[in-house]
Amino acid sequence: MNEEQKQEQKAPETSAPTGGAPSSDRRPGGFRGGRGPGRGRGGPGRGRGPGGRGRGPRADVPAEADYEEKNLEIARVTRVTKGGKRMRFRALTVIGNRNGRVGYGLAKGVDVAGATSKAVTQARKALLTVPLVNETIPHAVTAKFGAAVVLLKPAPKGAGIKAGGAVRSVLELAGIPNVVSKILGSSNKTNNVKATFAALKKLRPPVSVQVSAGKSAPDEKAA
Numbered sequence: 001m002n003e004e005q006k007q008e009q010k011a012p013e014t015s016a017p018t019g020g021a022p023s024s025d026r027r028p029g030g031f032r033g034g035r036g037p038g039r040g041r042g043g044p045g046r047g048r049g050p051g052g053r054g055r056g057p058r059a060d061v062p063a064e065a066d067y068e069e070k071n072l073e074i075a076r077v078t079r080v081t082k083g084g085k086r087m088r089f090r091a092l093t094v095i096g097n098r099n100g101r102v103g104y105g106l107a108k109g110v111d112v113a114g115a116t117s118k119a120v121t122q123a124r125k126a127l128l129t130v131p132l133v134n135e136t137i138p139h140a141v142t143a144k145f146g147a148a149v150v151l152l153k154p155a156p157k158g159a160g161i162k163a164g165g166a167v168r169s170v171l172e173l174a175g176i177p178n179v180v181s182k183i184l185g186s187s188n189k190t191n192n193v194k195a196t197f198a199a200l201k202k203l204r205p206p207v208s209v210q211v212s213a214g215k216s217a218p219d220e221k222a223a
Contacts, residue, residue, distance in 0.1 A: 068097070089114075102174035136156075141202045146191040148195045152196075153182075
């Protein structure tokens with residue numbers, strides 16, 4: 001072996017690390033990188049457990065057994081879209097406890113049951129309290145919705161409900177024993193129901209009517 005061969009040096013071999021501890025230049029958290037606190041599923045603020053986005057039952061929604069339901073109209077509606085005609089059902093439903101609480105809902109669904117269920121849910125969220133005096137309404141009232149006009153007037157005991165169409169169903173479920181009603185204008189059920197509820201919202205107790213008319217309340221007269 002000559003001197004040139006002795007002086008020849010081999011270049012050091014480099015091998016890629018296999019296994020063992022990860023190198024210092026790798027990002028923590030694996031391939032996708034680590035996520036900060038609160039961004040992982042189940043981290044603070046993102047879970048659906050207690051304190052998260054869980055929703056309990058609504059306290060203002062009444063129990064189903066306390067209210068009677070009545071479908072006033074079931075209609076099949078069609079919507080023309082780019083992909084073709086889309087057929088659905090529309091339900092007009094009124095609910096009431098026959099004791100001064102009544103509400104209505106108008107909703108659509110792919111079938112009659114789905115539309116009715118949605119309408120009942122809407123009605124339960126928008127219940128109205130009707131003031132009664134001597135088994136009738138406190139005063140006469142008129143309301144209008146669209147082309148429909150509804151007139152409600154007090155009636156003496158034993159007169160019953162003198163109304164027709166959708167207005168009668170609303171008054172029955174509201175629990176008004178004696179009342180006179182007149183439908184003026186359109187005979188559309190939806191507009192008549194909305195006009196009836198607009199009229200019921202205008203009703204005020206007798207004390208409020210006396211104060212607004214400039215009369216003193218019974219307590220003030222006694223004083």
